Amino acid sequence: MKAVVWHGTKDVRVEEVPDPRIEQATDAVIRVTSTNICGSDLHLYEPLGAFMKPGDVLGHESMGIVEEVGSEVGDLSVGDRVVIPFQVCCGHCWMCEHGLQSQCETTQVREQGTGATLFGYSELYGSLPGGQAQYLRVPQAQYTHVKVPDGPADDRFVYLSDVLPTAWQAVAYADPEPGGTLLVLGLGPIGDMACRIALQRGVSRVIGVDRVDARLARARERGVETIDLREVDEVGDAVRQLTSGRGADAVVDAVGMEAHGSPVAKAGHKLVGMLPDAVAKPLMTTVGIDRLAAFYSAIDAVRRGGTISLSGVYGGMTDPMPMMTLFDKQVQIRMGQANVKRWVPDILPLLTDDDPLGVDGFATHHLPIEQAPEAYRTFQAKEDGMVKVVLSPHASTA
Ligand SMILES: NC(=O)c1ccc[n+]([C@@H]2O[C@H](COP(=O)([O-])OP(=O)(O)OC[C@H]3O[C@@H](n4cnc5c(N)ncnc54)[C@H](O)[C@@H]3O)[C@@H](O)[C@H]2O)c1
């Protein structure tokens, strides 16, 4: 089959790889009909490359049709239309039962000390082949799926794999007060969707920050007040000006470690990207070269006693934290990979024909999988108005 394969920093290719097959009784194999590129894939494309091996198949936002099942997949059947959550989760461990599926105790990657196994997300998360491919093996398939109805096009449902639950959890963790102000840093797919969800859930004022025209414009069209990062010295000052000097009640950081704004760290990223893996990995996990620009903005812009919700992925271990400010301002911080299945029942009722979250038109690009290498490049460069890419693995062969 065809798949998007990682070969090195900024080097992904579409290649023939062996078809996946059932390996465990709890496996299913899905014929992938749509699969997205995510901001998280950009971390593997460059800064986290040290944890990838040439030949790894990328992708964690897929949906399709069940092609084959093992003998212990519960009520999942061949022919079912399913979205596959980005994390593999069993549904019966303590974590899954408590709505913490991204910490699933059956699939935790214990040799790395990390949470649940993720599709296509490096040795840090279990080296499981990803879903930017024509077929995908889904472990723990009895629970690692969301059945969706036939009828609407894939775009209606494909964001249940990641964007929707991640944005939902971002807003839920931020927990802005009714009538309050939510600041969303980053208007990529996650930040954009977090704004939509917050407005839909009745947050009266949502302010979004980015530095890309097309992304700022998209958010404004849906009623978000925007701050252009290129036009302000300090995001915190701009936010205080808009909020009677107090700051935002709650902040979602939908940027993560590839934030713009800190040239020193950029130099660190470049350096680590060029080092041999044996040297680069300890640097990434212990010394930490995170670009904390967005998180520092969040700490500055949140009001005293407010909440910061981190969806953006961070990777280092020794990042300097302004503990005095955090403590003095009485800031609450919540974070983590989204627990996809935890939020699906809240989100599904909004995926209707009137489409209140605008999922049907959310993708800016639909491309055949063969164009993935160029799409990665364009998405990283934020060119061509690209915000979200949906790849069709079978378009040219179906
Ligand atoms: N927690 C989870 O489960 C989860 C799931 C999916 C994605 N993520 C993470 O969420 C983050 C966003 O994902 P995405 O797909 O929207 O990615 P993206 O890269 O498309 O979006 C990030 C946006 O932040 C903007 N930005 C850069 N520096 C900024 C700054 N200092 N202040 C404000 N905005 C800034 C960029 O211009 C870009 O539009 C990534 O770190 C991704 O890994 C987390």
Ligand SMILES: [Zn+2]
């Ligand atoms: Zn994703």
Ligand SMILES: [Zn+2]
């Ligand atoms: Zn579990």
